[in-house]
Amino acid sequence: MQQLNPSEISEVIKKRIESLDVTSQAQNEGTVVSVSDGIVRIHGLADAMYGEMIEFEGGVFGLAMNLERDSVGAVVLGDYKGLAEGQTAKCTGRILEVPTGNALLGRVVDALGNPIDGKGPIETSTSAPVERVAPGVIARQGVDQPLPTGYKAVDSMVPVGRGQRELIIGDRQTGKTAMAIDAIINQKNTGVKCIYVAVGQKQSSIANVVRKLEEHGALENTIIVAAGAADPAAMQFLAPYGGCAMGEYFLDNGEDALIVYDDLTKQAWAYRQISLLLKRPPGREAYPGDVFYLHSRLLERACRVNADYVKQVSGVEGKTGSLTALPIIETQGGDVSAFVPTNVISITDGQIFLETNLFNSGIRPAMNAGISVSRVGGAAQTKIIKKLGGGIRLALAQYRELAAFAQFASDLDEATRKQLEHGKAVTELMKQGQYAPMSTADMGLSIYAATEGFLEDVEVAKIQAFEAALLSYANSEYAELMAKINVKGDYNDEIAAGLKECIEKFKSTQTW
Amino acid sequence: MAELTTLARPYAKAVFAEASEKSALDAWSDDLATLSAFAADADLAKVLVHPSLTSEKQAQALIDVCGDKLNEAAKNLVAILAENKRLALLPEIAALYEELKAQLQNTVDVVVTSAFELSDAQADKLATALKAKLQCDVRVTSEIDESLIGGAIIRAGDLVIDGTVTGKLSKLAEAMKS
Numbered sequence: 001m002q003q004l005n006p007s008e009i010s011e012v013i014k015k016r017i018e019s020l021d022v023t024s025q026a027q028n029e030g031t032v033v034s035v036s037d038g039i040v041r042i043h044g045l046a047d048a049m050y051g052e053m054i055e056f057e058g059g060v061f062g063l064a065m066n067l068e069r070d071s072v073g074a075v076v077l078g079d080y081k082g083l084a085e086g087q088t089a090k091c092t093g094r095i096l097e098v099p100t101g102n103a104l105l106g107r108v109v110d111a112l113g114n115p116i117d118g119k120g121p122i123e124t125s126t127s128a129p130v131e132r133v134a135p136g137v138i139a140r141q142g143v144d145q146p147l148p149t150g151y152k153a154v155d156s157m158v159p160v161g162r163g164q165r166e167l168i169i170g171d172r173q174t175g176k177t178a179m180a181i182d183a184i185i186n187q188k189n190t191g192v193k194c195i196y197v198a199v200g201q202k203q204s205s206i207a208n209v210v211r212k213l214e215e216h217g218a219l220e221n222t223i224i225v226a227a228g229a230a231d232p233a234a235m236q237f238l239a240p241y242g243g244c245a246m247g248e249y250f251l252d253n254g255e256d257a258l259i260v261y262d263d264l265t266k267q268a269w270a271y272r273q274i275s276l277l278l279k280r281p282p283g284r285e286a287y288p289g290d291v292f293y294l295h296s297r298l299l300e301r302a303c304r305v306n307a308d309y310v311k312q313v314s315g316v317e318g319k320t321g322s323l324t325a326l327p328i329i330e331t332q333g334g335d336v337s338a339f340v341p342t343n344v345i346s347i348t349d350g351q352i353f354l355e356t357n358l359f360n361s362g363i364r365p366a367m368n369a370g371i372s373v374s375r376v377g378g379a380a381q382t383k384i385i386k387k388l389g390g391g392i393r394l395a396l397a398q399y400r401e402l403a404a405f406a407q408f409a410s411d412l413d414e415a416t417r418k419q420l421e422h423g424k425a426v427t428e429l430m431k432q433g434q435y436a437p438m439s440t441a442d443m444g445l446s447i448y449a450a451t452e453g454f455l456e457d458v459e460v461a462k463i464q465a466f467e468a469a470l471l472s473y474a475n476s477e478y479a480e481l482m483a484k485i486n487v488k489g490d491y492n493d494e495i496a497a498g499l500k501e502c503i504e505k506f507k508s509t510q511t512w
Numbered sequence: 513m514a515e516l517t518t519l520a521r522p523y524a525k526a527v528f529a530e531a532s533e534k535s536a537l538d539a540w541s542d543d544l545a546t547l548s549a550f551a552a553d554a555d556l557a558k559v560l561v562h563p564s565l566t567s568e569k570q571a572q573a574l575i576d577v578c579g580d581k582l583n584e585a586a587k588n589l590v591a592i593l594a595e596n597k598r599l600a601l602l603p604e605i606a607a608l609y610e611e612l613k614a615q616l617q618n619t620v621d622v623v624v625t626s627a628f629e630l631s632d633a634q635a636d637k638l639a640t641a642l643k644a645k646l647q648c649d650v651r652v653t654s655e656i657d658e659s660l661i662g663g664a665i666i667r668a669g670d671l672v673i674d675g676t677v678t679g680k681l682s683k684l685a686e687a688m689k690s
Contacts, residue, residue, distance in 0.1 A: 013688070020687045024675035026645075029667075043517075044670045059686050070517040090672075 028091040032056070033071065035083045038232050039277040042072045042089045051131060053092045058082045062089070063096060063234065066278050073278045075234035077112065097127040098242045100249035105193065108210060108224040111239035113246070116226065117210075128249060130241040134300035139309035143349075146380045146489075147258065147324050150186030150437020151179065153365055153430040156389030156447055157396075158352055158372045161380025162192075162256050163304025163322035167344055169329045169336065170354030174366050176328045178434050179352070180260040181209060183326060185218045186437035187258055192324075193250045194222040195259040197243035200236050200266030203228045216435060236270035244301050247323045251303075254310040254319025259302065263328035264295060268340045285339045292343045299325055299347050350374035364431060369396045382489025384444040391451035392426055399423020418456075425455040428463040441485035442471050448499045454507065462512060469512040470503065478502045517608065520601045524608035527589060534585075537613055543586040544606040550577050551602035560599045567594040574599065619649040625657050626664035627676070642666065 030044030040054075040062055048054065054062040054074050060082065066073030076083065077096075098113035101124035108117035115122050143161035160166045160183075168176045184194045196213075198206045206226045213219040223246055227239035240261050250257035261267070268291055275288035283289050302325035310321050327348065329341050334356065336345065345351055352372045359366035378386070402420055406412060412420070429450050432438070438446075446467055449455055458466045475482055481498045531540040550556055556577060560570050571594035575587050582590075593599050614620060622642055624630070630638070635652065642650045646668060661677035 016687060017684065020684055022680045022683060024663075024673055024679070026671055026673045028670050029672040030670060046670045059689065068518075069521075070515075 030072065030089045032083060032085055032087045032089055034085060035076075035080060037273075037277055038076050038080050038234055039274070040074045040076055040080070040083060040089070042074060043070065045072045045089065045091060048072045048091050051095050053094050053096055055090045055092050056083055057087045061092075063238075065274070066280070075237075075274055075278075076232065077234055077238075078232070080232075096130045096238070098130055098245050099124045099126070100128045100246050101126045104223045104246055106220045106222065108206075108226055111225065111227045111231070111235040111242050113242060126249065128245040130238060130245050131297075132245065132248065132301065134297070135303055135305050135309060139305045141304050141306040141320055143304055143322075143376045143380050145256075145322070146377075146382055146385075147183075147192065147256075148186060148190075148382075148437075148440060149179070149183040150439075151182065151365055152432055152438060152443050152446060153367050153369065154179070154352060155381075155440075155443060156385055157369050157393050158350060158367075158374040159377035159381045159385070159389075160324065160326075160374065161304075161377045162324050163302065164350070164374070164376055164380070165299050165302050165325040165327065165348040166374060166377070167327050167329060167348040167351040168354065169331060169341060169345070169351050170366070171331055171334055171356050174354035174356055174359045175364060175434075176330070176354055177205075177209070177262055179354070179365055180262060180326050180328060181212060182435060182437055184213065184222055184258065184260065185216045185435060188216070188218040188221060191256065192221070193247075193255060193257045194218070195225060195243045195247050195257065196222060197225045197227075197240050197259065197261050199227050199239050199261065199263060200229050200270065201226075201262065203230070212435070233270040233273045236267060237274055240264070240267055240298055244298060244323075248301065251305060251321040251323045252310065252313045254307075254314065254316040254321045256322045256324070258324045258326065261298075261325065261327040263330050264298075264344060265330045265340055268294065287339055291340065292347075295327075295340075295344055296347050299327060299344075349376045362431070363427065364434075367430075369393060369430075370400060382440055384485060384489050384491035384495070385440065385447070387491045388444060388447040388451055392430070392447060395419075395423055395426045395450075396430075399427065421456070421460075422450075422453075424460050425458070425463055426450050428460050429455065429467060431464060439482075439486050440489050441482040442475075444485055444491075445471065445474055445482075445499055445502070448496075449503050452500070452503075454503050458512075466512045470506050473506045473509070473511075474502050477505070516601060516604050519598065520604035520608055523589075523593070523598070523601065524605045524612060527605065527609055528612045530585065531609075532616070537616075539583065540586070541610065541613065543582055544602070544609055546578055546581050547574070547586065547590065548603040548606035550574060551599060557600070567597065570594045570599060617649070619651055620646055620668050621653065622646075622650045622666060622668045623653050623655060624664055624666050625655040625660065627656070627658055627660040627662050629656060630654060630664070638664075638666075642668070646671075 028045055028047040030042040033041045033043045048064045048067060050064060050067055052064045054064055056062060060076060060078050062074035062076045064072050064074050099122055103122050103124040107115055107119060107122060110116050143163045145162045147160045147162045148155050149160060168179055170176050184196060187194055196209065206228060210224055213222055225239050225243040227235040243259055247257045247259045268287060271291065271294055272287050276282060280288045302323045304322040305320060307318055307320050310316050310319050327344060329344050331338065331341055350373045353368040354366045355368050358368060398419055402416060406420060429446060449470065455463060481502065485495060527540060531537045551560065559573050571591045574590050575582060624638060639650055639652050659678065663676040665676050666673040
């Protein structure tokens with residue numbers, strides 16, 4: 001026997017019949033001329049607008065993308081196998097919208113906001129158009145609050161602030177997704193809502209991300225927008241915009257949100273496919289002429305807005321909103337001068353370069369500290385990390401230079417040797433496991449130990465064990481100090497003295 | 513189809529300009545109707561695209577078939593179309609020409625498809641209402657389609673007003689599915 005759905009109760013059906021509007025309205029109609037690979041050409045539809053939804057027979061919708069003199073080119077959102085030449089297509093007068101709101105948190109949805117996780121319908125009354133113009137200059141405010149990723153290397157050298165766009169770029173298998181997922185996991189107790197947009201990925205990878213977030217308790221404040229490799233190109237093209245619209249809901253309501261686009265290379269591929277099928281002229285690397293605008297208009301929507309804007313849009317008083325974006329770009333063979341990587345590098349407020357060599361030599365996160373930058377994050381760092389982190393960048397820069405030089409020299413003077421050893425120690429200290437984000441205090445203590453020379457008498461191979469033991473010691477014996485740092489992130493003589501005392505006492509125990 | 517319309521537009525515009533200059537709109541209407549009817553004929557269409565015939569011969573063939581129904585200007589149009597290898601566009605040119613003519617005369621062709629035959633009173637009421645909505649004269653053509661069950665569907669170019677029972681039922685079906 002077939003099972004009844006909850007929506008099949010007579011009362012519900014009656015209500016739906018009652019609420020149905022059957023008055024006839026004048027509509028613009030056209031005829032389908034050709035259907036090819038998700039692209040439909042329609043004759044007629046003289047009143048169609050750019051970006052308008054087009055309704056086909058059988059309840060399938062399309063998006064008008066090419067308005068020509070006698071025809072309209074549209075991409076089909078969904079299954080296009082039922083469409084045939086000669087069928088009618090109607091204008092709807094609506095533009096594409098996705099549901100928004102808190103009800104989406106903890107859910108996995110497709111590019112149009114339909115749930116695909118089998119947890120039932122999403123109860124939300126708000127929706128927003130997928131395309132929106134980014135807030136203007138008047139509405140914006142500088143980035144001055146940190147968004148800790150939980151990675152020592154990132155937070156000390158390329159800090160990310162709320163409302164910043166920080167690109168994560170690297171070859172395949174360099175830990176790009178892992179870094180973004182850890183950043184999401186680190187937000188679980190901070191009140192920052194997260195959106196993870198998966199574009200063109202394997203369904204198995206998406207399932208894995210969902211499972212990992214669930215395991216670490218971060219799924220409740222995360223929305224997953226998934227347009228897998230098997231989904232139509234139109235969905236892969238739209239997913240980032242849909243995800244962004246969901247994030248803007250939090251921005252408008254004076255909250256902070258983090259959105260990860262994983263990855264924009266595949267979105268550009270999907271857009272290239274659509275454009276070529278729509279017979280738009282191909283440009284460099286066969287991308288259409290507006291591929292820069294494709295990404296710039298998306299990333300411009302990530303920003304920090306002031307309290308006036310929030311009040312005007314949602315009526316929430318005295319709160320600023322932010323949407324931080326972590327776009328991911330996959331390079332081929334480390335080539336950052338390809339078309340899409342250069343575009344996105346120039347749009348974002350900084351980039352984190354992940355390198356295969358570093359990854360394979362065991363330095364994880366495989367961040368190249370020399371060419372990774374954050375153009376605005378410095379203003380948003382907590383005091384303690386800002387003060388102590390400067391030394392780390394310097395030590396690594398000097399180390400790289402000397403290490404290349406020292407390969408040829410057999411005997412080195414004392415100062416050079418010391419600098420090399422310090423660099424080695426810092427490199428070792430910057431290593432950090434996956435799913436192990438660190439608090440500000442943990443980070444501060446580790447970096448303090450390195451910059452103040454407490455690692456000099458620790459063997460390089462034992463540095464990670466030393467760090468782990470030091471942190472667990474500090475968190476049990478000096479819990480008060482650690483809590484104080486975590487709350488305010490201040491750095492002064494008193495805190496410095498506390499850290500010093502903590503490390504000295506720990507070292508005297510010799511337990512690592 | 514869309515591409516054909518684009519190709520046919522300059523020809524239709526030229527013919528229309530010529531016709532309005534010489535105030536021979538109706539004469540051209542007849543000529544184009546004759547030409548497009550013959551050009552659409554399957555046997556003649558084969559001749560019109562046959563690769564072994566020169567364009568002059570193709571034009572002559574079409575003019576001969578039409579006999580003495582064409583005036584000189586229409587014959588010249590056929591010759592130009594043959595030269596540019598666009599004889600197949602004749603039906604589109606005729607349709608576009610009629611559209612331009614209707615625009616000038618501020619009239620619009622409306623097709624009313626209903627489940628039952630409309631009474632004269634109903635047809636008049638409909639025509640008046642459409643005239644008010646579209647703000648121009650309407651030429652109503654009626655069609656009967658019993659599969660609509662009840663009501664009528666009105667088509668004026670791209671504009672469609674669906675007031676049929678079938679249309680409402682399919683709307684209901686969509687609403688129940690979503």
